[in-house]
Structures are given as structure tokens and as C-alpha cells.
Amino acid sequence: MLSLGTLGTAALTLALALAVYAVVAGAIGAIRRDARLQTSARLTALAVFLAATTAVIVMQAALLTDDFSVKYVAEHSRIESPIWVKVVTMWAALEGSVLLWAWLLTAYGAVLAVTAPNTVLRSWSLVVMQVVTIFFLSVVTFAANPFIVLANPPLDGPGANPLLQNHWMMAVHPVLMYLGYVGLTVPFAFAIAALITRRPGTEWMRLTRRWTLFGWGFLTVGIISGGWWSYEVLGWGGYWAWDPVENVSLMPWLTATAFLHSIQVQERRRMLKAWNLLLIVLTFALTLLGTFLIRSGVISSVHAFGDGPVGPFFLAFFIIVTLVSLSLVVWRWDQVRDRADLDAVVSREGAFIGVNVLFLAMTFAVLLGTVFPLFVEATTGSRVTVGAPFFDAITLPVWMLVLLLMGVGPLLPWRRAETQTLRSNLTWMTGALLLALVLGFVFGVRKVYPLITIGLAGWNLASAGLLLAGAIVPRARITGRSLGQVFTQYAFEQKRRFGSMVVHLGVVVIALGIAASGGYRVDQQIRLPYGERVAFQGYELQALRPFSERVAGRNSVGVEVAVFQGNREITVLTPRINRFGTSQMTVPTPSVRYTASHDLYLALAGAVDPQQDFVIIRAVQSPFVTWIWIGGVIMALGTIYAMSPGDRPLRRSVSAEAPAGAET
Amino acid sequence: MINQALTTSLVYFILPNEYAQSPDQYDGRRIRLGGLVAPESVRFNDFDLQLTFLVTDGIESYPVQHVGAPPELFRENAGVVIEGSFDSGTFVSDNLLIKHSEVYEAPEDGHIDVEELRRSLQ
Numbered sequence: 112m113l114s115l116g117t118l119g120t121a122a123l124t125l126a127l128a129l130a131v132y133a134v135v136a137g138a139i140g141a142i143r144r145d146a147r148l149q150t151s152a153r154l155t156a157l158a159v160f161l162a163a164t165t166a167v168i169v170m171q172a173a174l175l176t177d178d179f180s181v182k183y184v185a186e187h188s189r190i191e192s193p194i195w196v197k198v199v200t201m202w203a204a205l206e207g208s209v210l211l212w213a214w215l216l217t218a219y220g221a222v223l224a225v226t227a228p229n230t231v232l233r234s235w236s237l238v239v240m241q242v243v244t245i246f247f248l249s250v251v252t253f254a255a256n257p258f259i260v261l262a263n264p265p266l267d268g269p270g271a272n273p274l275l276q277n278h279w280m281m282a283v284h285p286v287l288m289y290l291g292y293v294g295l296t297v298p299f300a301f302a303i304a305a306l307i308t309r310r311p312g313t314e315w316m317r318l319t320r321r322w323t324l325f326g327w328g329f330l331t332v333g334i335i336s337g338g339w340w341s342y343e344v345l346g347w348g349g350y351w352a353w354d355p356v357e358n359v360s361l362m363p364w365l366t367a368t369a370f371l372h373s374i375q376v377q378e379r380r381r382m383l384k385a386w387n388l389l390l391i392v393l394t395f396a397l398t399l400l401g402t403f404l405i406r407s408g409v410i411s412s413v414h415a416f417g418d419g420p421v422g423p424f425f426l427a428f429f430i431i432v433t434l435v436s437l438s439l440v441v442w443r444w445d446q447v448r449d450r451a452d453l454d455a456v457v458s459r460e461g462a463f464i465g466v467n468v469l470f471l472a473m474t475f476a477v478l479l480g481t482v483f484p485l486f487v488e489a490t491t492g493s494r495v496t497v498g499a500p501f502f503d504a505i506t507l508p509v510w511m512l513v514l515l516l517m518g519v520g521p522l523l524p525w526r527r528a529e530t531q532t533l534r535s536n537l538t539w540m541t542g543a544l545l546l547a548l549v550l551g552f553v554f555g556v557r558k559v560y561p562l563i564t565i566g567l568a569g570w571n572l573a574s575a576g577l578l579l580a581g582a583i584v585p586r587a588r589i590t591g592r593s594l595g596q597v598f599t600q601y602a603f604e605q606k607r608r609f610g611s612m613v614v615h616l617g618v619v620v621i622a623l624g625i626a627a628s629g630g631y632r633v634d635q636q637i638r639l640p641y642g643e644r645v646a647f648q649g650y651e652l653q654a655l656r657p658f659s660e661r662v663a664g665r666n667s668v669g670v671e672v673a674v675f676q677g678n679r680e681i682t683v684l685t686p687r688i689n690r691f692g693t694s695q696m697t698v699p700t701p702s703v704r705y706t707a708s709h710d711l712y713l714a715l716a717g718a719v720d721p722q723q724d725f726v727i728i729r730a731v732q733s734p735f736v737t738w739i740w741i742g743g744v745i746m747a748l749g750t751i752y753a754m755s756p757g758d759r760p761l762r763r764s765v766s767a768e769a770p771a772g773a774e775t
Numbered sequence: 776m777i778n779q780a781l782t783t784s785l786v787y788f789i790l791p792n793e794y795a796q797s798p799d800q801y802d803g804r805r806i807r808l809g810g811l812v813a814p815e816s817v818r819f820n821d822f823d824l825q826l827t828f829l830v831t832d833g834i835e836s837y838p839v840q841h842v843g844a845p846p847e848l849f850r851e852n853a854g855v856v857i858e859g860s861f862d863s864g865t866f867v868s869d870n871l872l873i874k875h876s877e878v879y880e881a882p883e884d885g886h887i888d889v890e891e892l893r894r895s896l897q
Binding site for chain 1: 777783785786824842844846847848849897
């Protein structure tokens, strides 16, 4: 009898076989310049996608029909769970999330096969995409097959990890991350194709500019949504703990951010060819290394969801990718060597290079802190963790420098800055910085990093104002149109430029949110006798009554807490403890009142005992924490805007005349 | 600078008997101490929220001071990992984690396998 499990494995095997054909046909077709073979390989990418889609549909069918003969369903699903939980269970554990990753990869491969312009790079980049696809399909078929058929299926399963079931964000966050990782595979594939075909010019990065932004944008919102998920679920009122899982998601983001900036130097100045190639290789390799680190159990993490046998595969592929890419760069050294030199450090390209160094330094520090426990354990046998103070001590000063450069860089012209304009711009920005510092001080900010961040926010706002003014005012003067009209036209025509300004604004907003919430968080446990009002940070909290509820496989026990401000009841918060199915694990789930100036965050500190006439809660007040999520949305919008079609090509003459408004 | 930041923020994970062997090495620095909550040692004052108990690995035990309510699954013989530092023989904790691992079963006869305990807490 054909079971869903067998069908799923068959679909995966078919996808794998097709991907192997696509690689062989694509490579031979490219070497022999055989157009028919190349076309055949290209169309096969669509077939790979269809076969992988079949596997995903089969997995969803097994989850939704509670087919516990499929091992993955038996281990991670539960009849009682609501439908949305069953759907997202596909990526709630290791095997399923590799399946999702592989499937997204085949989808990108198919889209690329259809949309990539017909150039020499196309065949080879499709080959590279399929090689990566083969790796993921092999892992999911042989090492972590979710479709293994159980001879004696259980009647019900334990359900997905409670921490993941506890919040709808879990339906979204992993998908965003994978869309990001997979998106950055496309520029990687084109970079390798450029090396193979001896065309390490700007063609590969122009062709993948949107893919790079797409992948980077998803990685950005993926990381931020992960922070929001931990804020909403983990109950300690924070959003980032320098946990290994967080660190390995941050590393490729840091290198991808560096890449986004350094490719512009190559586009304009034909410099950094090898650097750009290596950066995108590093970005891709870091996603593999990260997956190895957190999936192999070599590093313990509070949210390492499911160790499995895939670690060695990722490590092996990481080593292969790194060695092959480096060999290619060495082999093509004659082509990738830079012929242009940096004219002056104080120039746009100088700033881009500076910000690259900063991002790479942070990547190195985060990597070091993440893997250091491994070295200590290997050499001394001691089990250690690297605490948050290390990461803060290293990355905070570097972030400050990033913010500093972010203000100056966009104002600098390419090649060499004209000192007079620069001096006047810097005067304005320094003024804004000092003003912001004074304002921050007046409003009671005394801690060093929050204060510097506020100052740098002023610096960046002034910079954005000068940039816009430099671009708009002269044009309005020449054309005689109103500033509003010219601004609209500028924003419409210079999508890439304007989009990047919006993204930078988002970064400033996030920096302020982190500085305020990190520096001025109040976190304490409070005893709340039922019926009495207890003061906390300008609020009064009153525990009303304990409650318990049972919905769709979830048992909750919690307390209703009325929140008063100036004798007026403003809301009732319901911190609770959730239990899912038969799992012993309890999930203390906070209840949050979001406002623009601060969040009030209540979580149960201990058990709710109906015999007791009081309850102990953990109350957290974090200023401006919401602005981190808002900043994330601003960054996403800016990225989408920069990607949208219709960006007018730059006109060099304008940038030479008006350095302050120099275009990209 | 990196090296110094790294060594000062290293947090060692140890069991009570490891502390007993070389207290000087760990005194004054932040560590993660693992062990079981010793039976009949738990005291909680619900007014000043002072929680005290003994943490043991079957060889050595130390008193623990923690401010905050005992977490939901906190009970005798539960595996715990506490973060903080030793202050004249008492461990002052600011972070208390319950390890509800299915690997380690709380001992019935009082005998604790230290290696197994260590593995289950890591």
C-alpha cells in the first residue's frame, strides 16, 4: 500500500535525481555551449520545484490528517492541536525545517530559471543553485528524512515544542529567516558563476541586486521578528540574549550588510572585486556554519530546537563551499585583482570600506564569542558559556562607530571630498549631535551608551536633512518648482537612494529603542495580594482573580491583573502559564501593554496556587521598546522601496555639481 | 581588549563538589552552579521574596540565596542551574532555571550519579 511516508520519500528522491540531472546537463551545456542542454537544465529546475512541492504537500497532508505512520508527524504533531499549529509544525522541528529550506531553495531556483536574463552567467548560476539544492535535498532525504514510515504508528503524538506553539509569530519567523538565507544564495550562485566564467565585473551583482536586497530584507525582519517572539514568549522581558542561536543568525546578516555596501564601491569605482566575492561566499558559508553549530548539539542553547544527525553534513558542506570558493578566487586572481586604488580615505568609498571593516570586526567578535566555549571545553574540559557582557563590550562601541559613519558616508562624494562643503555639513551635524546630547541629558539620560546613541541619532537626522536638502533645493531653484514637487519627484526617481535613506532611518529608530530599553529597563518581582493595589513605576497593579481555561489542546492558568494609572483603570493584563497536551513543560506567557513611550510587561513569577491569597508576578517596564519593532517595519518598507522597479539610472554630472546631494 | 573581555565574561558551569575542590578559583566570579534541590531545605518568604535552599550533587551541598518566587516546576529533587556567585560559602543567585530533563530521574535511594547529573543539567 502506498502510504504518505513512502510518497514523500519518493517525491524527495525524484527531486534529488532531477537536481542531479540539472547540474550535469547545465554544466556540460555551459562548457560545450550547447543551447539545448542548457535549456533542458533550465526547465529541469521547474521540475525539481514541482517534485519538492509534492513532498511539501504530502507533509502537510500527513500533518493535517494526523497520519502518525509518518515519523515526523508522530514525533511532533498532536490530534488536538489547532489547524494552524499543524500547518506550522512542518518547521517546528529539525527534519521539517530542512524540508522547508530545501523547498524554498527549489522555488528560488525555478524563479531564477524563468526570470534570469540570458547571459553567460545564467547557466552556471543555475548549476550552483542546483548544487546547493542537491545538498539540502540529500540531507532531508538521507540524514533527516521526515517521511520515515513507522511500522507501529502511535495513536497520538506529543505535539510541537510548547515554546513554538505558544505564539503565532512562530508561523512567520522561521519562514522569514529561510527566505533570507535562501535569497542570499542567489548572489552567491552568481558570484561563483562569475568566477567560473572569468567575469568578476559588476554584471553578477547588477543581476542579483534585487535578490540581495530581498534576502537581506527578509533576514532583517526575520531577526527582528525573532526578537519580538522571545520578548512575547520567553517571559524575561528582553528580546536579545546573545544566545548562540541568535548569534548565528546575526553573523550572516552582518556580512550581508557589509556586502550591500561594498558592492556599491565596485559598481562605481571598480574596486573590491575579490572582497565582494569573498563577502558573499562568507555570508553563505556562515549560514551553513551556523546551522552546523546549533543543530549538532556542539553548542548548548536555550532555543536549540531539536538536535539531529545533520550537523556533520553542514560542517562538511561548509568546508567544501569555503575551499572551492577560495580556490576559485585564487585560480581567477588575474581577473579579480583590483586595478583601481583608493584616492582618498575621506570619500564615499572610504566610508563604505570603513563600515565594511566595522561589520567584519563585529562578525569576528560574535563568532569568537559563540565558538569560544568549544575551545575551552576541548582544552581544559571545563564547561563554559560566554556571557552577554563580552558581546556588549565588543559590539556596542563598534555600533556607535557604525552610526557615526552612517551619518557621514552618504554625504561624502565619490573619489575625494571637497573640504568646504564637507566642513559645513559636519558643522551642522555636530551641532545636531550636541543638541541631541543636551536634550537627552535634560530629560535625565545619564548612562554613556544611551546618551551617545541619542547624540548620534541627532547626527544622523541632520545628515538625512542635509542629504535631502542638497538633492532638492538646487533642483527646485533651477526648475522653479516647489520643494514638495521636487521632493516627490526625487523620491520617485531615486528609489534606491531614497529607499536606503528610509532603511537608515529605521536603523536609527531601532538604535534608540535598544539604547532606551537596554539602559533603562526596570525589572522586579512583586507580591500582589488579591484585591489590593500595589504601586509599580507610576502604575498601580491589582490582582483580581486567578483563572484557568482550556482551548484546543492548551491549558492555561493565569491571573487577571487590573492596571491603574492615576486612579483610572486602563487595562486588564492576563499573565499566564500555558501547558500543551501532555507535555510536562510549562510556558510562562507574559501579558504586555504596548505604548509608544514604554511597555508594561507582566509575567507570572511562580505557580498560581488557588489556596494563596496573593500572587507573585514579574513586572518589567521597558522604555521605547516598541520602537525596535517599528524600526524593523521602517527598514522593511525602505528595502521594498529600494527594490521596486523604476529606479532611474544615475547622472554623473549632477553628482559632480552637487556633492552634498551626490547620488548613489 | 578582546582577550580581556573574553576571559572576564567567561561563565563556568560547575557542580557543588567542583566548587569544593577549588573555591579560590571560582570565588568572586560569575558561575553557573548545577545540582538538585535538597529535600526539606526550601524556605520561601513571600513578603520579602527571599528564597533559600540547599543545592546538592550528592557529594557537597551549599546554601543558595535567591530573590524571587520559586518557579512553577521548582520542587525538591528538581534539577536546577543557578547563575550568580559565591559569597562566603553561600551562593547568591540572580537567575534560577529548572531543568526538567527526562534524562535524569530524581534518585529514590538518595544515591546520585554525579556524571549523569552533570549531563542532564548541561
